[in-house]
Amino acid sequence: MLADIIVVGGGASGMMAAGRAAELGADVLLLEKMPRLGTKLRITGKGRCNLTNVADLQEFIAHFGPNGRFLYNAFSRFFVEDLRAFFERMGVATVVERGGRVFPVSNEAADVAEALRRYCQDAGVRVRYKTAVDRLLVEGGRVRGVGAGEAEFPARAVIIATGGASYPGTGSTGDGYRLAASAGHTVVPIRPALVPLETAEPWVPRMMGVSLRNVRATLYVDGRPVASQFGEMLFTHFGLSGPIILTLSRHPALAARPSPDTRIEIGVDLKPALSDEVLDARLRRDLDTHGKRAFRSIVKGLVPAKMVDVLVELSGVPGDKPAHQITAQERARLFALLRDLRMTVVGQRPLREAIVTAGGVALDEVDPRTMESRRVAGLYFCGEVLDLDADTGGYNLQAAFSTGWVAGESAARGAAQG
Ligand SMILES: Cc1cc2nc3c(=O)[nH]c(=O)nc-3n(C[C@H](O)[C@H](O)[C@H](O)COP(=O)(O)OP(=O)(O)OC[C@H]3O[C@@H](n4cnc5c(N)ncnc54)[C@H](O)[C@@H]3O)c2cc1C
Structure with missing residues (x-):
């Protein structure tokens, strides 16, 4: 049966896209490879889901680095207050905490995932579980549907919402990058972002499990301070983790070590409040x-x-x-x-342990007003599969929700016209 829209991936962005498109009257089929929707969403924010942040627009965008510009359009259509009102309507009231982070009042990430699942259900989205899409059907520069093993699913439009390649146990195994590349898209090489750091000193693992609040961690490159973060961090069996470490891990010096001899260190001020x-x-x-x-x-x-x-x-x-x-x-x-x-950073933990995946579908090949591919008509992208990643604080999920909303809306309008 020909669907108006197929959404590939039922995570944060895919559920939002599917629900929004169906709400606007489109016939939507959501294909999810896992046995349930929103597996990753359910473990976000240590099970509490930091779904967005009340930072103002400029600051919000700045947390994504230069690629954040791509989001102006999506955020002008669906931003923090819209998202909070959306969840409020779905019975999930939210609260603002330290650093402007927004959480559900219930402190249950599962409530956020369930609200989105209900949104899809109420709007009439058809969901097919345990269906791993492995190919796009494209003819004459236009998407015609998707394939999953033996099965083929024809559709007028396809939204790729497959997420990144980190925490693969949640279903996000990087399939969307392969699908995009097969359709002629450039995929900016993927790498871990927001990832714990491995340190050299043998005394670090002895402090495993110690969580420090209100400390300042500074990143040093060849002895020069290049970035600094105040907040919470954690010692682990391999080195350092926790919000401020994850944020420092996005620094370019860590993403691509300037040279193998570059000395990278983290210095922790244990008493930053005292002069x-x-x-x-x-x-x-x-x-x-x-x-x-x-x-x-x-x-x-x-x-x-x-x-x-x-x-x-x-x-x-x-x-x-x-x-x-x-x-x-x-x-x-x-x-x-x-x-x-002071501790010496010897590496990052692997991609599978990263909170988000940096790199992805090149943004200049996607229309920021619609999320539609500039290569293949009727093909859309939303969420982490795009070359977007931000600091911790709720920014990544808001980007997934906003791009999902816009992709769903645009695909529904396209389907209504065509
Ligand atoms: C431990 C952890 C904690 C996090 N906490 C936060 C937080 O508190 N706040 C925040 O802003 N961000 C957080 N993030 C990041 C955030 O979860 C992601 O950025 C966000 O989920 C991306 O949404 P998405 O819809 O693009 O992808 P995902 O949520 O990863 O969803 C992708 C979906 O696509 C499905 N899929 C993949 N391939 C296929 C295929 N071939 N066929 C069918 N289905 C497929 C997957 O099974 C999955 O359900 C966290 C991430 C992790 C790992």
Whole structure:
């Protein structure tokens, strides 16, 4: 049966596209390779789904880097307030948290996924699960449908919403890049973005599981500070993770190391709220007031328990040395560690562990007003399959929702005319 529109992929952008197109009257078939919709969406924001951010438009776009310009049009049609109102209508009230991040009040990412599934269902979208599209049917410069194994599905328009290539267990295995390339599209080489970093120092894994809030991490390239982030981070068995580390991981120096000899480091200021004078005064006071206590016990009052032994060792001060015997030099060494705990970055974790995939369908071959391909008539793209990626904070999902909305609307209008 000929569908008006086939949407390939039932993630954040695909459900939005399918629901919107069906709401406008199109006959929509949504093909999803997994047994359910929105698998990735359900694990976003540590299961809470940071669905957007209340940053103003300019700042919002800046979080995508230079490619963010592509989004002006989509955001002028469907942006943060529209998205929040949409979910409110679907019974998912949202709340703004630290850093302008927006979450469902229920703190359940599944509620967001279910709301989108219901949106599709109510609008009459037909869904076919466990259907992995492996080819596009194109004739005379116009899309005619898709193929999945033995089956062929004819359609007037096709929307590719297959996501990126990270967290492949969620179904996002990069199929859309292959489909786009087969239709003559340029695919900007994909690479991990928002990815944890591996470090060299053997003492880092000893602090595994320690989560630090309100710290400042600075990225150094050959000793020069190039970027800095304030917030939350985490020590892991391989190195560093957490929001501020993921954000720093998008820096070009990490995406493509300028040379193999380039020295890349992360320095963590464990006490960024305290000026040098105040921090030094705090150390002096601690050492003076608790003169009989061991140095280790002083350090214990300053950092999480799992960091104490590491910091004591790095300071070179015997842990059992009484505080009143600590020299000015030794105090300075502790000060330096608290101000700048330096670690050498030896690599990024692989693409499958990245929160988003950078690279993708080249933006100059897609019309930003409609999301339609400039190569093949009736073919549309939305979401992470496009060459778009942003910092953490809800920006990536808003881009998926907005481009999905526009692709659905344009494809429905195209179908109505043709
Ligand atoms: C752990 C984690 C946490 C995240 N947290 C956040 C967050 O809090 N906020 C935020 O803004 N972003 C977050 N992201 C990023 C965000 O989830 C993605 O950018 C977003 O889901 C992209 O939407 P999409 O629709 O393009 O792709 P996806 O949501 O990945 O959906 C793609 C869908 O297409 C299907 N598919 C793929 N190939 C085929 C095929 N050949 N045939 C049929 N179906 C196919 C897949 O099964 C999948 O269901 C997170 C990502 C991860 C991995």
